[in-house]
Amino acid sequence: MRRSYESASNSRRIDRNGVSQYQEEEHTDLARRVADHYSARSKQTYSEREASPIIHLKKLNNWIKSVLIQLYTRPGDVVLDLACGKGGDLIKWDKARVGYYVGVDIAQGSIQDCRTRYNGDQNNHHQRRGRSRLTFPARLLCADCFEVLLDAVLRDDGPFDIFSCQFAMHYSWSTEARARRALANVSALLRPGGTFIGTMPDANVITQKLREAQGLTFGNSVYSISFDEEYDEKRFNSSTPFGIKYKFHLEDAVDCPEWIVPFPVFKSLAEEYGLELVFVKNFHEFVDEYMKRPEYAELMRRLGALSDGNQVTCTLSPDEWEVAYLYSAFVLKKRGEPDPKRRRANRTNYRPTQISKDDILYINK
Numbered sequence: 001m002r003r004s005y006e007s008a009s010n011s012r013r014i015d016r017n018g019v020s021q022y023q024e025e026e027h028t029d030l031a032r033r034v035a036d037h038y039s040a041r042s043k044q045t046y047s048e049r050e051a052s053p054i055i056h057l058k059k060l061n062n063w064i065k066s067v068l069i070q071l072y073t074r075p076g077d078v079v080l081d082l083a084c085g086k087g088g089d090l091i092k093w094d095k096a097r098v099g100y101y102v103g104v105d106i107a108q109g110s111i112q113d114c115r116t117r118y119n120g121d122q123n124n125h126h127q128r129r130g131r132s133r134l135t136f137p138a139r140l141l142c143a144d145c146f147e148v149l150l151d152a153v154l155r156d157d158g159p160f161d162i163f164s165c166q167f168a169m170h171y172s173w174s175t176e177a178r179a180r181r182a183l184a185n186v187s188a189l190l191r192p193g194g195t196f197i198g199t200m201p202d203a204n205v206i207t208q209k210l211r212e213a214q215g216l217t218f219g220n221s222v223y224s225i226s227f228d229e230e231y232d233e234k235r236f237n238s239s240t241p242f243g244i245k246y247k248f249h250l251e252d253a254v255d256c257p258e259w260i261v262p263f264p265v266f267k268s269l270a271e272e273y274g275l276e277l278v279f280v281k282n283f284h285e286f287v288d289e290y291m292k293r294p295e296y297a298e299l300m301r302r303l304g305a306l307s308d309g310n311q312v313t314c315t316l317s318p319d320e321w322e323v324a325y326l327y328s329a330f331v332l333k334k335r336g337e338p339d340p341k342r343r344r345a346n347r348t349n350y351r352p353t354q355i356s357k358d359d360i361l362y363i364n365k
C-alpha cells in the first residue's frame with residue numbers, strides 16, 4: 001500500500017512521490033482518454049488497411065514484432081500480452097506455437113475486437129484465406145495494466161515465460177507510480193529467466209528532433225509531435241523523468257497524449273524489479289541487423305514492407321521510414337535461473353475454445 005500524508009497548504013492528499021490526489025485524477029483521466037481513443041478506432045477491413053497511407057510502416061512494425069517473438073519464444077510458452085489491443089499479434093504467437101495466451105488492454109472496444117479475432121473473425125484477412133483457427137487457449141482481460149496489480153488476478157495463469165508490451169509501455173510513464181506498477185506487474189508474473197519484449201518511442205530521437213525544430217512541433221506528412229509551452233527551453237529536468245507529455249498524431253493510427261521514457265531511467269527502474277537489459281535498438285538499427293538473417297529477410301519479403309516482392313523497389317516512403325526512427329525495440333530478462341522441474345501453467349493443457357463476451361474479465365481499479 002502506498003503511504004500518503006496531508007499537504008499542509010491545501011489539505012489534498014500527497015503521496016511519497018509528491019503526486020497529489022488531483023494529479024492522480026488527472027492521470028486517470030488521461031489514461032481514459034488514451035483508452036477512449038483506441039476503443040473508438042474501428043476495426044479496418046483488409047482493403048481499408050491496404051489503402052492506409054502508412055500501410056508499409058504497419059507492415060514494418062509487424063515484421064519487427066514477429067522477429068522479436070520468433071527470437072524469444074519457445075513452443076509451449078505461456079504469454080502475457082500487455083496492452084494487446086485488437087489482438088494484432090495473435091497469429092504471430094500462433095506461429096511461435098505458444099501454449100497459452102493472456103491478453104490485457106484498457107480499451108473495451110479493442111479487447112472485444114481481440115475476442116472476435118481470436119474466435120475466427122471472418123473480416124480477418126488471414127482467416128478469410130482459409131487459415132485454420134488459432135491453436136492455443138486464451139484469456140482476455142480489460143484493465144489498466146499500469147494501475148491494477150495483475151498478480152492477484154493472474155496468479156493461477158502464470159508464471160509466464162514471456163511478456164510482451166508492444167507500442168504501449170510509454171503510456172505508463174505519466175507518473176512514477178504508474179511506471180513502477182507496470183514493471184511490478186511484469187516482474188511479479190514473469191518466471192526467473194523469462195523474457196520481456198517490447199517496442200516504444202525512442203526518447204533520444206524525439207528529444208533530438210524537438211531541439212532541431214523551429215518551435216515545439218515537428219513532423220512530416222504522416223506524423224506530428226507537439227510539446228506544451230512548459231518545454232520551450234527544450235530541456236527536461238533529469239530529476240523529474242516522468243510525466244513529460246507530448247501530443248502524438250500518426251495518420252490513420254494514433255492521436256493522443258504520450259510520455260517520454262528516458263531509456264536510462266527505464267533501465268534502472270527495471271533493474272529494481274529484477275529485470276535486466278538484454279538489448280535496446282532503434283528500429284533503423286534493428287532492421288539493419290535482422291535483415292542480414294535470411295529467414296527474417298524472407299519474412300520481410302513476404303510482408304512486403306521494404307520491397308515489392310522483387311526485392312528491388314523500396315515501398316516504405318521516406319516519411320514512413322522517418323516514423324520508424326522514432327521507435328526502439330527492447331528485450332529484458334528476469335533475473336534468476338528457470339526451475340528445470342517447473343510444470344507448465346495448468347492452462348496449457350486446455351484446448352482452445354471460443355471466448356464468449358462474458359468470459360472477458362473487466363477490472364476496475
Ligand SMILES: C[S@@+](CC[C@H](N)C(=O)[O-])C[C@H]1O[C@@H](n2cnc3c(N)ncnc32)[C@H](O)[C@@H]1O
Nearest residue numbers: 038083084085088106107144145166167168171
Ligand atoms: C499502439 S496500440 C498497440 C496495440 C498492440 N500492442 C499492438 O502492437 O498491436 C497501444 C495499446 O495500448 C493500450 N493501452 C494504453 N494504455 C493502457 C493501459 N493503461 N492499460 C492497458 N492497455 C493500455 C491501448 O488501449 C492500445 O490498445
